[in-house]
Amino acid sequence: MGGQGAARDMRVAVLAELGRIEVRKEPLPEPGPGEARLRVRAVGLCGTDVKAFRRGHPYFTPPCVLGHEAVGVIDAVGTGVRRPRVGERVVFAPYAECGGCPVCRRGVGELCEHKAFVPGALQEYLILPPAILAASTFPIPEAVTDEAATLAEPLACAMNGIERAGVRAGDRVLVVGGGPMGALLAVLARAITPDVLVSEVNASRGERLRRLGLAVADPTRAPLGEAMSAALGAPEADRVLIAVGDRAVAEDAVSRAAPGGTALLFGGLPKGERVSVDAFAVHYREVSLAGSFGFQTRHFRDAVEWIREHPGALDGIVTSSVPLSRAAEAFERAGDPEGLKAVIRFDEDA
Numbered sequence: 001m002g003g004q005g006a007a008r009d010m011r012v013a014v015l016a017e018l019g020r021i022e023v024r025k026e027p028l029p030e031p032g033p034g035e036a037r038l039r040v041r042a043v044g045l046c047g048t049d050v051k052a053f054r055r056g057h058p059y060f061t062p063p064c065v066l067g068h069e070a071v072g073v074i075d076a077v078g079t080g081v082r083r084p085r086v087g088e089r090v091v092f093a094p095y096a097e098c099g100g101c102p103v104c105r106r107g108v109g110e111l112c113e114h115k116a117f118v119p120g121a122l123q124e125y126l127i128l129p130p131a132i133l134a135a136s137t138f139p140i141p142e143a144v145t146d147e148a149a150t151l152a153e154p155l156a157c158a159m160n161g162i163e164r165a166g167v168r169a170g171d172r173v174l175v176v177g178g179g180p181m182g183a184l185l186a187v188l189a190r191a192i193t194p195d196v197l198v199s200e201v202n203a204s205r206g207e208r209l210r211r212l213g214l215a216v217a218d219p220t221r222a223p224l225g226e227a228m229s230a231a232l233g234a235p236e237a238d239r240v241l242i243a244v245g246d247r248a249v250a251e252d253a254v255s256r257a258a259p260g261g262t263a264l265l266f267g268g269l270p271k272g273e274r275v276s277v278d279a280f281a282v283h284y285r286e287v288s289l290a291g292s293f294g295f296q297t298r299h300f301r302d303a304v305e306w307i308r309e310h311p312g313a314l315d316g317i318v319t320s321s322v323p324l325s326r327a328a329e330a331f332e333r334a335g336d337p338e339g340l341k342a343v344i345r346f347d348e349d350a
Contacts, residue, residue, distance in 0.1 A: 065120030
């Protein structure tokens with residue numbers, strides 16, 4: 001079935017307790033019927049991983065394994081698996097909606113309560129279950145770097161946001177927040193319409209965004225409306241994509257939407273947080289407020305295709321890449337406002 005000669009143990013980065021990552025050895029898993037084993041090559045860290053590490057998360061109770069933005073090579077397959085093949089380099093969605101429940105039938109499968117999940121990916125070998133293999137595992141060309149391949153999942157989330165906001169050709173788009181997700185939203189928006197501006201207060205991040213070819217404004221240095229007028233031709237935007245989890249920033253951003261425009265709450269706010277919206281803008285100016293969470297399998301498939309069709313477009317999003325032996329350091333530094341995306345590699349000697 002493949003995988004002969006593989007080590008009997010593997011290394012796993014475990015969240016042992018809040019704020020502490022340990023690299024441990026655990027038994028090598030064997031794929032069962034309909035399953036495949038992936039030899040992981042790289043895993044990106046996302047905001048959920050960092051939150052679980054620093055403050056805790058209701059879905060991840062220590063000790064547990066984090067990470068879900070992964071790329072790897074199929075190492076072994078169980079009975080009945082014809083695709084993917086052993087030796088094939090793939091990316092996979094960390095979950096897949098069921099497709100048949102009322103939520104899925106309404107077209108919002110990202111909210112499905114019957115999803116199939118993959119366990120945390122920060123381990124040398126990972127079992128992919130049948131539902132993930134069937135619906136959301138895709139080959140990735142060797143021309144795409146491991147670092148870029150790990151961006152398939154966050155790019156899928158950004159695609160859902162772009163869709164929910166209704167970004168169209170000719171729109172003026174303001175992205176509020178230039179972190180990794182804001183950067184992905186801006187890159188996708190720019191592929192649809194040329195008039196895109198990112199509002200970002202951190203100078204280092206702003207410079208990284210400019211290297212991606214994006215227009216950037218720092219609202220602490222000059223009024224944002226003036227920057228929007230200069231970059232977009234108007235002090236308001238047709239689509240305002242809010243990629244920060246801050247109530248005051250979100251409220252200000254909604255006020256930047258033009259008549260008939262849409263403001264998207266993409267960045268998560270704490271449960272129970274309330275956002276005030278100008279009722280006049282909603283009623284008399286027909287400004288809409290939308291939200292987006294996660295992705296559907298079709299978004300993930302489209303994200304993989306987008307990465308294939310736009311080689312190099314995401315270069316510069318990953319700003320930190322460290323080996324598994326330094327996983328604890330990666331978590332401690334993740335979220336550094338000076339950088340964007342952090343990736344943990346599995347390419348160093350065991």
